Amino acid sequence: MYLSSEKAVCSMVSEINKDVTAKGGLFAVVMIPYVLGDRKYSSEPFDVYPPQYCGNAFVDCMSRNEIPFLNLHEAFDDASLDVNDKNTVFLFDRHFNAGGHEKAAELLFAFERNC
Amino acid sequence: MIDVSVVCILVFLWKTRKTGRRELYFGIAAILIFSFLSLFVTELILRVYYVDNLSDSRIGRKFVRHYNTDVGIMLHKPMPGREKLAEFYSNGVNLEKAFQLRDQHVVPSPEKEEGEKRIVWLGDSMTEGAQVSNEERFLSLLEKSTGQPHYSLAVGGTSTDFAKVMIDRYYDVFKPDIVILGFYPLNDYEEFGRQYSDCGFASLFEPDGDGFRYACVENKKSLFYSFFLQPPNMLFHYAAYWTVLGNVLIEARKELYFRIAEKYYYKPSYFHPARDFKKLFENNDLKGDVFIF
Numbered sequence: 333m334y335l336s337s338e339k340a341v342c343s344m345v346s347e348i349n350k351d352v353t354a355k356g357g358l359f360a361v362v363m364i365p366y367v368l369g370d371r372k373y374s375s376e377p378f379d380v381y382p383p384q385y386c387g388n389a390f391v392d393c394m395s396r397n398e399i400p401f402l403n404l405h406e407a408f409d410d411a412s413l414d415v416n417d418k419n420t421v422f423l424f425d426r427h428f429n430a431g432g433h434e435k436a437a438e439l440l441f442a443f444e445r446n447c
Numbered sequence: 448m449i450d451v452s453v454v455c456i457l458v459f460l461w462k463t464r465k466t467g468r469r470e471l472y473f474g475i476a477a478i479l480i481f482s483f484l485s486l487f488v489t490e491l492i493l494r495v496y497y498v499d500n501l502s503d504s505r506i507g508r509k510f511v512r513h514y515n516t517d518v519g520i521m522l523h524k525p526m527p528g529r530e531k532l533a534e535f536y537s538n539g540v541n542l543e544k545a546f547q548l549r550d551q552h553v554v555p556s557p558e559k560e561e562g563e564k565r566i567v568w569l570g571d572s573m574t575e576g577a578q579v580s581n582e583e584r585f586l587s588l589l590e591k592s593t594g595q596p597h598y599s600l601a602v603g604g605t606s607t608d609f610a611k612v613m614i615d616r617y618y619d620v621f622k623p624d625i626v627i628l629g630f631y632p633l634n635d636y637e638e639f640g641r642q643y644s645d646c647g648f649a650s651l652f653e654p655d656g657d658g659f660r661y662a663c664v665e666n667k668k669s670l671f672y673s674f675f676l677q678p679p680n681m682l683f684h685y686a687a688y689w690t691v692l693g694n695v696l697i698e699a700r701k702e703l704y705f706r707i708a709e710k711y712y713y714k715p716s717y718f719h720p721a722r723d724f725k726k727l728f729e730n731n732d733l734k735g736d737v738f739i740f
Binding site: 341344345347348351352355357358359360361362363364390433434436437440441444445447 | 584585589593595606625627
């Protein structure tokens with residue numbers, strides 16, 4: 333709601349889109365799920381990431397600019413519990429975790445193919 | 448270090464077994480003080496040069512204090528801020544050297560093979576695959592499953608304007624068919640928050656009403672306090688990595704720390720995105736040196 337409605341991110345993404353498409357490429361955006369980096373005590377506002385705050389506006393931004401967009405958060409909803417369970421096990425494995433990456437790769441495979 | 452101290456004390460006791468009690472106590476005290484100071488210095492060095500958080504890629508003029516959930520407050524050089532990006536952008540500073548891309552890509556042939564679809568990923572540490580091995584990263588997994596070359600220009604701690612700078616510089620190098628931005632809003636938020644709140648680095652950051660509550664470590668609070676209250680210290684952190692009990696202790700200590708820190712050591716400030724983003728972006732466009740606030 334806030335983030336992408338402001339000049340900052342949405343404008344930057346639009347600029348990248350214009351530049352890439354002008355050169356013949358295709359630009360896409362993937363919203364990375366917070367479960368990839370979930371931590372119990374974090375300075376990072378995982379809980380307020382999409383869809384509650386910036387998600388909807390970000391999707392609007394992508395839509396206006398006709399940018400292929402995948403919100404991995406939604407796709408991760410079912411998997412988050414498993415991933416979080418793994419997160420709690422390894423001290424050095426919190427910021428990212430291999431389980432989350434596997435899931436992300438699985439979901440991104442279809443997205444990339446459709447691009 | 449503790450083992451060495453114990454050995455030193457035992458040797459000292461053996462050597463001084465026939466001397467007076469006063470010398471004995473003095474010697475033991477001296478060894479303990481020396482051990483403590485050694486631990487302190489080692490701890491300090493580890494915090495300043497903690498490899499995961501400080502590298503040559505972080506260019507800055509001064510150290511900032513950064514709260515890391517695993518090891519507490521550390522000193523490290525600031526993340527690349529927008530003003531630095533502007534500097535890189537306008538002066539043509541070598542970004543590869545400045546930011547040290549994790550992947551040292553070989554520049555691909557200008558001619559693409561039949562059926563080849565080059566994919567360049569932009570993003571931050573999430574996409575870069577921080578703290579995950581090269582093989583475990585989703586980019587590597589995708590490269591295997593799709594059979595198409597994936598190039599990562601993602602660098603931890605960077606926001607969307609860095610992504611723009613990177614693709615401006617590298618599009619013609621890789622000539623990708625698809626460019627994908629792995630967007631994780633943290634760095635953009637934090638970049639704005641840092642600029643706005645003069646926080647140095649947001650220590651705690653959570654939703655509150657229509658905005659976000661920042662909690663900055665007050666500069667007036669001494670490094671001494673934050674140094675000893677943080678969970679856990681680096682030596683303990685490394686020692687505990689391989690033990691279950693160590694991990695349990697770390698969690699317990701972390702819980703305690705947060706309770707104390709939230710009560711006594713943080714200065715709350717408030718950041719309202721809808722209001723403050725506008726303030727930050729007044730009179731700014733998106734080209735070249737106008738990244739500078």
